[in-house]
């Protein structure tokens with residue numbers, strides 16, 4: 001009897017260091033590399049994220065063809081398409097990477113009730129159940145989670161599974177639909193070769209300055225690997241393994257510290273994945289109950305101004321326009337605009353979370369929700385309610401020459417750098433010299449920061465008081 005295995009590809013679009021693929025290859029006479037197009041996914045994903053995904057699948061198909069195989073595409077929902085295909089193939093066993101969102105867990109549960117589904121590790125380095133407090137409860141604070149995480153030895157490149165030099169052939173006469181057409185995503189070529197290049201280049205160079213430069217909006221000091229990790233064009237194990245090798249090789253303690261800071265960011269990714277796994281309700285509301293009743297403003301015009309990068313705060317507008325144009329935003333920018341939406345405009349963080357998911361090339365429910373709840377002060381490890389970023393100070397600190405602003409807000413590019421942070425404060429004589437008029441050439445600020453700060457402190461206080469009185 002021939003044995004057919006299905007490698008069900010979800011967010012592991014690579015041949016290298018792929019544990020699900022490795023399991024699917026073992027003992028198989030035939031193997032089907034399968035991707036299922038979910039109708040909901042096509043409708044709801046950010047256009048750039050979808051283009052990135054489809055491009056990555058096309059690239060994987062090319063790589064499979066060099067191994068005399070190819071990608072098989074079927075139409076979802078997976079709950080019906082996959083058991084049907086497994087049955088069509090005579091009870092084929094299915095192998096996939098375990099994923100941790102409530103949606104993925106529910107789907108996989110339903111499939112495992114109808115077919116032989118094996119889930120392998122690989123989306124994160126440490127399974128959410130593997131990093132728990134001594135009493136078996138999940139961590140809800142990052143630092144102890146991280147400390148426990150580092151107790152496990154870091155992988156080395158030798159732990160990564162090499163790219164297979166052959167794969168079991170496809171069964172005969174297997175139907176596949178065409179991949180929908182996609183456009184290249186500027187700045188993020190969606191091939192695994194590009195992912196490798198980005199990782200190697202980062203580890204050879206920028207990681208050595210990561211801690212010092214990662215917050216600067218005007219520098220490309222971060223790895224820009226987020227879409228590649230999101231869709232698994234490189235494995236998290238490989239990213240950690242390459243970094244741990246570089247840490248072993250360097251003689252400089254300082255460089256080791258810079259690299260360790262980058263690993264800490266990967267641990268944030270693991271932390272928020274674990275939070276979503278243990279507390280799936282974070283997708284529906286605040287993690288902290290005392291902030292269930294924040295009197296958010298219903299302010300569609302302010303929300304639209306924020307979305308379009310027309311708030312009158314140059315650093316906020318620059319970041320929001322970077323997001324619209326590229327599908328990506330710097331982490332410091334994400335914190336600034338999230339703080340502005342929730343604490344200056346007092347608009348519910350969930351509106352921001354949704355806008356990010358509708359636009360980010362790296363949009364990931366766990367990291368995005370974690371980032372939004374952190375900034376809004378409603379999440380685990382949250383920034384305290386009284387930490388309200390001053391957008392001008394953030395701008396001056398993290399874009400000191402206002403070069404980032406000049407790039408994304410061209411209507412301010414000709415003003416002297418010191419006035420680009422708060423153009424409304426420019427002396428009249430200077431403004432005339434540059435023929436610049438606030439409200440005509442660039443919007444006046446939609447809210448006064450000092451006023452907004454007081455309003456937010458009062459709103460958060462009222463939420464806590466209401467929760468306290470509800471509990472009496």
Ligand SMILES: Cc1cc2nc3c(=O)[nH]c(=O)nc-3n(C[C@H](O)[C@H](O)[C@H](O)COP(=O)(O)OP(=O)(O)OC[C@H]3O[C@@H](n4cnc5c(N)ncnc54)[C@H](O)[C@@H]3O)c2cc1C
Pocket residue numbers: 214222223224225226227229230265266268269270272329330331332334335338356360362363364365367368369370371372375
């Ligand atoms: C409001 C908000 C929303 C966010 N939404 C997302 C999202 O949808 N998808 C996403 O991948 N990241 C998200 N982040 C985290 C972070 O901003 C991005 O991962 C980072 O900017 C990506 O750029 P990079 O690859 O150059 O990061 P680097 O600084 O090079 O970090 C390396 C990798 O670590 C991970 N990482 C870094 N910081 C975080 C973090 N705070 N939380 C979780 N993982 C992290 C990412 O996989 C990233 O690629 C969000 C942060 C905030 C504040």
